[in-house]
Amino acid sequence: MRAALILVALIALTALIGPLLIHWPYDAIDWNAVRAEPFAGGHVMGTDSVGRDLLARTLVGTRVTLGVATAAALVALVVGVAWGAVAGWCGGRIDEAMMRVVDALYALPFMFVVILLMVVFGRSILLVFVGIGLVEWLTMARVVRGQVLTLKNRPFVLAAEAAGARPFAIVARHILPNLAGVAIAYLLLTVPQVVMIESFLSFLGLGVQEPMTSLGILIKDGADDMDVAPHALILPGAVLIAILICLTIAGEKLRDRMSA
DSSP: OHHHHHHHHHHHHHHHHHHHHOSSOTTOBOTTOTTOOTTBTTBTTOBOTTSBBHHHHHHHHHHHHHHHHHHHHHHHHHHHHHHHHHHHHHOHHHHHHHHHHHHHHHHSOHHHHHHHHHHHHOSOHHHHHHHHHHHHHHHHHHHHHHHHHHHTTSHHHHHHHHTTOOHHHHIIIIIHHHHHHHHHHHHHHHHHHHHHHHHHHHHHTSSSOTTSOOHHHHHHHHHHTTTTOTHHHHHHHHHHHHHHHHHHHHHHHHHHHHHO
């Protein structure tokens, strides 16, 4: 797990610092090096179909993908923990009603929600993680609710109630700290899911818009030019696979530790 997190941290650090060390900006066009091979014309990884540096665009695309994924995952964490904690603590009809809302949102087609947002409000990177966050918090809410239902009958919670502590204080001081490990584990598992969703939306043209880029856009462009420039697909594809594998391994290991 530690090695996986270190690799993701190195990828993120490289994506943050790397563009500052490259001569070519991610959106600059080199008309003398269209679809250049790696190391041709000063482009370490070559250029795309319009002459933009692939290494710079991959670094910026990785930054954008990780940024959107992190923001959407944090939205899912905050909303999911709050919703699940209230439902689990209150119980009864309130719990039933709140969980039915979760079930109803699960039934909504995710792509329909995203397309509707794009049509009504226009294409925006803000809408990308808002749309993703509207779906990804549902699983977190269910997990937190189950943990709260288990914890609220523990002796230390009953003792706090007997001492006259308010419900909000009990949840904030006693229950949430005890389920933080499980929430973080599922947060790590949420990030790769969000990365995949963002890449899929960008692949379809519904995510990040030009001249900004993401791993999904780069993979789509690389797939279009795979027969003439396979290197344009290899680099962003390898970065995406490494991020997904490392985050999934780290999340599963942490979840198994917390469940043991």
